[in-house]
Amino acid sequence: MAVSRVSHGSVFRVGTSLSLLALLAACSEPLDLDMRGLMNGGFNTADAARAAAAPRPEPDNRGxxxxxxxxxxxxxxxxxxxxxxxxxxxxxxxxxxxxxxxxxxxxxxxxxxxxxxxxxxxxxxxxxxxxxxxxxxxxVDITTLASDAIDRSSxxxxxxxxxxxxxxxxxxxxxxxxxxxxxxxxxxxxxxxxxxxxxxxxxxxxxxxxxxxxIPVASQAPPQREDTPPPPGTGSPTPQPPSSSQPLPEVTPAPAAAATTAAAAAKPVANVGNQTAASASNAAMAFPVQGNIIREYSKGRNDGIDIGASVGTSVKAAASGQVAAITRNTDGINILVIRHPDNLLTVYTHVDGISVAKGDAVSRGQSIAKVADFEPARVHFEVRKGFDSVDPMDYLR
Known part of the structure; x- marks a missing residue:
């Protein structure tokens, strides 16, 4: 009886091929079928095959x-x-x-x-x-998002x-x-x-x-909330403590009369770092929350003021009007817009638990939402004439 001779190398190659086929048959992951160089430690595109790509943008009617x-x-x-x-x-x-x-x-x-x-x-x-x-x-800024939402809800x-x-x-x-x-x-x-x-x-x-x-672009990861803690070792540097050998310089307070005169002549601005005061009864608008103003208005850079407040604090309508839009930006932050007479809009962001709906009539001081859980917790408040931002402090004092 003739006996076939099969070399050990041939047996190994056949066994390896069968094992590879079995592995491919059992694998449930998407495969890159380009296997060239794989057995010799070549570049493996399995990770690329698994990576999620964003869909291609839609063309216009011309393509x-x-x-x-x-x-x-x-x-x-x-x-x-x-x-x-x-x-x-x-x-x-x-x-x-x-x-x-x-x-x-x-x-x-x-x-x-x-x-x-x-x-x-x-x-x-x-x-x-x-x-x-x-x-x-x-x-795409808040103005674009708000104007689109207002157009749809008009x-x-x-x-x-x-x-x-x-x-x-x-x-x-x-x-x-x-x-x-x-x-x-x-x-x-x-x-x-x-x-x-x-x-x-x-x-x-x-x-x-x-x-x-x-070349396809990767799909965007879910937006990371602002309160997500940074990776270990990447926090803010520890501030240098004051030196005990160098006392703070003395500050000579200005005379009371001079201070009063200067304050009367100055335009109302956000008093950054100080607690908001209750708006006067004759002020056009009221503060949506009471708290420290942590960022002042700067046209084109910060189109409103940021008021620090505890998470869950009630956010109130600055003036009577009608809810024009409720939307959110690309970071998942809620945006609430109220339309007022004289072509005025107020915009409230970093809010949650919104308790009004588009088209609702609201009155000054009515609770419309809660302060959302962000770090730092605050309400971003804007006043717009049409869609052009103006300094909120002109209406709050």
Whole structure:
């Protein structure tokens, strides 16, 4: 009887292959199917395959996605380069040369075509939410959020519109000879699947030399509350204690009469560090909470005042009016807006437990919310003439 001879090396290779197949069959995690170099300790893209990528922004009706530094167009089903060029308003041959394709080439639905120069910005007229390029979330301020919310809650609301698109501008990569979807995903530590979804790649992940790809950006982690303690060892440095050998300098108080005259002539400003006093009965508005003013008004830098108060303290309406909007910013901080006569708005943030709803009539001194659990606990209070911020102290004294 003939006996087959199998070397130990062959048995090891067969066993290793079977073990690898069994491991792949049992694995429930998403896999990067590019296994090249894995057995020799090569770069492992499993972490990239598991990383969550944000969804690609929605284009306008022309297919245009606009960022501050470049624009791209997203092909629709049945598009050729020529039909896409006609839709965005660029010469087909210029678009073809820039992307390394022919004017008559068919495009896959969702395929990204880079624009060699800017076309008109997306706008409501082209099916976009707002006019202009996609901006970072930090560029969308309380004014924008409040105005959108007020428009939606107005008795005669503006046409329905979603919140402005925000996001990080992705890297735009041009494919070089010899590159594959796998090598590019390893280069930027993203999954091949998300690279394909963002760029409309086919099932084989095929690329062409000169093609532009958008590199997916990571999805944003849940916003971290301001009261989350910092990592160990990263706290504020311990302040230097006063020296016992150098007493504090003596301060000579100004004469009472002079102080009174100066105070009368001065414009009312936030007395930072001091306790708020009850507003006079003839003041236009009342303080929403009583506490220390920890930050004063500075137009363009701090469009209101911050009043320190204990968590859970009742927040009261500064004046009678109607609740115009209740929304929140990208950090998950509640924003409550009340509309008053004479085109005035008051804005309250860092609040929780809101006890009123949009459209409710509120009276001066009525409880509308509670101080939220932030560090430091406070209420941020703004007064706006239209949407232009003004110094709240002009109304509180």
């Amino acid at each position: 245009v996605i606009s960022y501050p530094n470049y624009q791209v167009a997203v092909a629709q089903r049945g598009d050729t380069l020529a039909s896409l060029a006609g839709r965005v308003g660029l010469p087909a041959d210029e678009l073809a040369r820039y992307n390394g394709v022919q004017t008559g080439d068919a495009l896959r639905a969702g395929e990204i075509i880079a624009l060699p120069r800017r076309v008109s910005e997306p706008s409501p007229a082209t099916g976009a939410v707002t006019t202009g390029p996609i901006r970072p979330p930090s560029d 008795p005669t609301p503006a046409p329905d519109r979603a919140a402005p698109q925000t996001g990080t501008e992705p890297i735009r990569h041009q494919v070089k000879r010899g590159e594959t979807a796998f090598t590019i995903s390893r280069l930027y530590n993203v999954s091949v699947r998300s690279l394909a979804e963002w760029n409309g790649l086919d099932s084989s992940f095929s690329l062409r030399e000169g093609q532009f790809l958008l």
